[in-house]
Amino acid sequence: MNRKRITAISLCLLVLLxxxxxxxxxxNLDRFTTSMYNQPIPHWLAYALARLIPVAEILTAVxxxxxxxxxxxxLSSFILxxxxxxxxxxxxxxxxxxxxxxxxxxxxxxxxxxHLWINLLMLAxxxxxxxxxxxxxxxxxxxxxx
Amino acid sequence: xxxxxIHLLCIAVFGICAAFANRPPKALQQMDHYAYWxxxxxxxxxxxxxxxxxxxxxxxxxxxxxxxxxxxxxxANPIRSxxxxxxxxxxxxxxPQSGIDDTGVFDMMQ
Numbered sequence: 001m002n003r004k005r006i007t008a009i010s011l012c013l014l015v016l017l018x019x020x021x022x023x024x025x026x027x028n029l030d031r032f033t034t035s036m037y038n039q040p041i042p043h044w045l046a047y048a049l050a051r052l053i054p055v056a057e058i059l060t061a062v063x064x065x066x067x068x069x070x071x072x073x074x075l076s077s078f079i080l081x082x083x084x085x086x087x088x089x090x091x092x093x094x095x096x097x098x099x100x101x102x103x104x105x106x107x108x109x110x111x112x113x114x115h116l117w118i119n120l121l122m123l124a125x126x127x128x129x130x131x132x133x134x135x136x137x138x139x140x141x142x143x144x145x146x
Numbered sequence: 147x148x149x150x151x152i153h154l155l156c157i158a159v160f161g162i163c164a165a166f167a168n169r170p171p172k173a174l175q176q177m178d179h180y181a182y183w184x185x186x187x188x189x190x191x192x193x194x195x196x197x198x199x200x201x202x203x204x205x206x207x208x209x210x211x212x213x214x215x216x217x218x219x220x221x222a223n224p225i226r227s228x229x230x231x232x233x234x235x236x237x238x239x240x241x242p243q244s245g246i247d248d249t250g251v252f253d254m255m256q
Contacts, residue, residue, distance in 0.1 A: 012154065016161045
């Protein structure tokens with residue numbers, strides 16, 4: 001499988017990930033806010049993040065849809081996934097006093113270890129797509145446009 | 147906005163539809179929530195959001211609500227047990243009488 005095809009698949013998976021998780025959080029905002037309150041962070045920050053994270057995810061997904069903003073979307077994806085991955089790593093290393101419950105979507109049904117592996121995979125795909133994007137403008141093999 | 151990758155748009159729509167299809171079932175009636183912090187003996191804290199209506203609590207009998215509707219207080223029947231979101235049951239005398247959501251005092255349960 002060549003690099004271009006892997007990049008195209010990465011983009012598809014990232015769009016799916018961010019559209020699903022953002023919609024899931026917004027559709028269950030009460031539940032997500034409760035989950036955020038149970039994270040080992042200050043109360044005011046949990047409330048703010050419960051609003052900011054879904055918005056950041058939507059913006060990332062939308063950015064990935066347009067070739068002109070794809071690089072920005074990939075950078076945003078890199079920042080979001082790196083932050084989540086770092087946070088999960090801290091949790092698994094018992095950096096915090098308790099292990100909180102996980103947050104949203106399919107991720108509330110999986111363990112923190114599985115969550116970490118998925119994040120690492122998505123992060124690797126983001127880095128791969130970013131490196132391709134920085135070489136030349138992205139051209140998907142499925143490059144239909146409207 | 148000149149060019150949009152249509153297959154990515156389809157995937158995004160699919161993601162939103164999947165999230166919509168996977169959302170938790172909606173309660174048949176208007177739901178009132180009672181939210182509070184629980185502090186364990188080891189000092190760890192857990193935030194609970196209790197769905198009163200879905201659990202069969204009756205407004206005006208078991209609890210009362212003042213505007214905004216999310217602010218509710220238990221007023222009667224303290225011996226009824228109740229399940230929280232983690233599946234643990236408790237009695238109303240275990241829950242604080244004042245705090246709801248982020249408007250109350252949360253360091254009540256020691």
